[in-house]
Amino acid sequence: MLRLxxxxxxxxxxxxxxxxxxxxxSDTTVAATAAPTTVxTTAAPTTAAPTTAAPxxxxxxxxxxxAPSDPGGGWDFTCRTIGQLFEDQGSTGNVIVTNxxxxxxxxxxxxxxxxxxxxxDLVIAASPATAIRFGQNQYTGLEADDFRWIGAxxxxxxxxxxxxxxxxxxxxxxxxxxxxxxxxxxxGGGSPQGGQDHFKVLIFMEEIGVDPAEVPWVAYDGGGEAQxxxxxxxxxxxxxxxxxxxxxxxxxxIRILAVMGEDRIDGMDAPTTIxxxxxxxxxxxxxxxxxxGMSDEAYDFWVDxxxxxxxxxxxxxxxxxxxLLPLRLLGADFxxxxxxxxxxxxxxxxxxxxxxx
Numbered sequence: 001m002l003r004l005x006x007x008x009x010x011x012x013x014x015x016x017x018x019x020x021x022x023x024x025x026s027d028t029t030v031a032a033t034a035a036p037t038t039v040x041t042t043a044a045p046t047t048a049a050p051t052t053a054a055p056x057x058x059x060x061x062x063x064x065x066x067a068p069s070d071p072g073g074g075w076d077f078t079c080r081t082i083g084q085l086f087e088d089q090g091s092t093g094n095v096i097v098t099n100x101x102x103x104x105x106x107x108x109x110x111x112x113x114x115x116x117x118x119x120x121d122l123v124i125a126a127s128p129a130t131a132i133r134f135g136q137n138q139y140t141g142l143e144a145d146d147f148r149w150i151g152a153x154x155x156x157x158x159x160x161x162x163x164x165x166x167x168x169x170x171x172x173x174x175x176x177x178x179x180x181x182x183x184x185x186x187x188g189g190g191s192p193q194g195g196q197d198h199f200k201v202l203i204f205m206e207e208i209g210v211d212p213a214e215v216p217w218v219a220y221d222g223g224g225e226a227q228x229x230x231x232x233x234x235x236x237x238x239x240x241x242x243x244x245x246x247x248x249x250x251x252x253x254i255r256i257l258a259v260m261g262e263d264r265i266d267g268m269d270a271p272t273t274i275x276x277x278x279x280x281x282x283x284x285x286x287x288x289x290x291x292x293g294m295s296d297e298a299y300d301f302w303v304d305x306x307x308x309x310x311x312x313x314x315x316x317x318x319x320x321x322x323x324l325l326p327l328r329l330l331g332a333d334f335x336x337x338x339x340x341x342x343x344x345x346x347x348x349x350x351x352x353x354x355x356x357x
Contacts, residue, residue: 057297057301058120058295058297058298058300058301059092059301060092060093060120060121060298060301061121062096062121063083063086063092063093063094063095063096063121063123064095064096064097064098064121064122064123065078065079065080065082065083065095065096065097065098065122065123065124065125065288066079066098066099066100066108066112066122066123066124066125067079067080067097067098067099067100067125067222068100068101068102068104068105068107068108068109068124068125069099069101069105069190069221069222069223069224069225070099070101070220070221070222070224070225071099071222071224072222072223072224072225072227072228072244073190073222073223073224073225073226073240073244074125074127074129074156074190074222074223074241074243074244074284074286075105075125075126075127075129075222076097076099076125076222076224077243077244077286077322078125078126078127078286078287078288079095079097079125080097081318081322082153082288082306082309083095083097085309085312085314085315085318086305086309088314089305089308089309089312089314091301091305091308091309092305101221101222102221103138103192104129104133104138104191104192104195104196105129105130105133105139106133106138106139106140108124109124109139109142109147110139110140110141110142112124112291113142113146113147113291113292116291117291117292117293118291118293118294118295119291119293119294120290120291120294120295120297120298121298122290122291122294123150123288123289123290123302124147124288124289124290124291125286125287125288125289126149126152126287126288126289126338127156127196127284127285127286127287128196128283128284128285128341128345129191129195129196129197130289131144131338131341131342131345132194132195132196132199132345132349133195134342134345135341135342135343135344135345135346135348135349135355136194136345136346136349136354136355136356137355137356137357138192138194138356140356144338144339144342145292145339146292147289147290147291147292148289148290148291148292148294148299148335149287149289149290149334149335149338149339150287150288150289150290150299150302150303150306150330150331150334151287151288151303151306151307151310151328151329151330151331151334152285152286152287152288152327152328152329152334152337152338153286153287153306153309153310153315153327153328153329153330154243154285154286154315154319154324154325154326154327155283155284155285155286155324155325155326155327156241156242156243156283156284156285156286156323156324156325157241157242157259157260157261157265157281157282157283157284158197158200158239158240158241158242158259158260158261158281158282158284159238159239159240159241159242159244159245159256159257159258159259159260159270160174160200160204160237160238160239160256160257160258160260161227161230161237161238161239161240161245161249161254161255161256161257162174162230162236162237162238162254162255162257163230163231163233163236163254163255164252164253164254164255166236166255168257169255170257171257171258171271171273171276171278172276174237174257175208178205178208178210178215179208179209179210182205182210182211182214182215183214183215183216185215185216185236185237186216186217186218186234186235186236186237187201187215187216187217187218187235187236187237187238187239188217188218188219188220188226188229188230188234188235188237188238188239189201189217189219189220189223189226189238189239189240190219190220190221190222190223190224190225190226190240190244191219192219193217193219193354194349194352194354195219196284197223197226197239197240198217198219198239199282199348199349200239200260200280200282201215201217201239202352203280203282203348204260204273204278204280207278207279207280208278212352218234218235223240223241223244224244226238226240227240227244227245227248227254230254231253231254238254241284242259242265242268242322242323242324243286243322243323243324246265246267246268246321246322246323249268249269249270250267250268256268256269256270257270258270258271258272258273258276258278259271259272259273260272260273260280260281260282261273261274261281261282261283262274262281265323266320266323267320267323268323285327285329286324286327287306287329287334287338288302288306290302303330303331306330307328307330310328310330
C-alpha cells in the first residue's frame with residue numbers, strides 16, 4: 001500500500017504550487033467588451049429608437065453560507081469568518097450562516113441539490129472532508145462536479161488533542177498505549193466513520209502498525225461538538241484541526257500532542273508529526289462551494305469576492321489568530337485541484353473498504 005502520509009504531502013504541495021503561481025489575475029472574471037460603434041448615414045427618425053440597458057452586474061439579494069455541520073467546527077468557522085469579511089469589504093450585505101448537520105455533509109448537499117440547485121445567493125463551506133466524502137461515494141446520487149468549486153484561501157492542519165490531565169504527555173506515549181491495546185483508548189472527531197477526522201486516525205494507525213478497525217471511533221456532527229465531547233470525557237483523543245483547537249489550546253483547556261504537519265504553527269506550542277519522526281501529515285484547505293446551477297455571473301462574483309478576502313489585511317489577521325497558513329486557489333484552478341483531490345481520496349479510501357458502490 002502507498003505510504004498515505006507522503007501522498008498527503010504531495011497533495012498539499014500541488015495546492016501550494018498553484019497558490020504560489022496564482023495572483024488576482026487567476027480569479028475567474030468576465031471580460032468586458034466594447035459595444036460596436038454604428039455611424040449613422042441617414043437622418044435620425046422623429047421617434048427615438050428604444051435603448052437597451054446595460055446588463056446589471058450580479059449582486060446577492062440574500063447572501064447565505066451553509067455550514068454542513070453543527071456550530072464550532074471548521075465549516076462553521078469558514079462561513080462565519082469569511083461571511084463577515086464579505087460584509088466588511090462591501091461585497092455583500094448581511095450574510096446569513098445556516099448550520100445544517102448530518103452525515104458529514106450529506107444532509108446539506110442533498111437538500112441543496114434537490115431544492116436550491118440554482119440559488120445564486122448561496123455558498124457552502126468546504127474542506128478535504130467534502131472531497132473525501134465525494135471520493136467515497138457517500139453523498140448518495142451526487143458527484144463532485146454537480147457543484148461549482150469557488151475557492152480555498154487558507155491551509156489548516158490536523159491535530160491530535162487530549163485533555164491537560166490525560167495520562168499521555170507526548171504523542172510517543174499515546175502511540176505506545178495504542179500499540180499495547182488498540183481497544184483501550186476512545187478516539188473521536190467531527191466526521192462519520194471514514195470522514196476527514198477519522199481518516200487521520202486511519203492513516204496514522206497504518207503508520208504505527210495498528211489495525212484501525214480495532215481503534216474505537218465516535219463520530220460527531222462537526223469539530224465543535226467533538227471538542228465538547230473531549231472536554232466532557234466522552235472521548236479521550238480528538239483528531240481535530242488547528243483552527244478548531246487554536247484558542248482552546250492557548251487557554252489550556254486541551255493539550256495538543258502533535259500537529260499533523262511539517263512545520264510548527266506560530267502561537268501553538270506543539271511539535272509536528274514530522275519532527276517527532278512520523279511521516280503522517282494531514283493538510284486541510286478552507287474554502288467554498290456553490291450549487292451546480294449557479295449562474296456564471298454569480299459564480300464569477302463569488303470567486304472575485306473570495307479573492308478580495310484572501311488578499312485583505314483582515315483575512316491575514318484571521319489566519320494568524322486561527323493558526324492558518326496562506327493559500328490561494330480560486331475559480332478554475334481550485335476546481336481542477338479539488339476534482340483531482342476527490343479522485344486521490346477515492347484511491348486512498350479503497351484499501352480501507354470505505355468506497356460505497
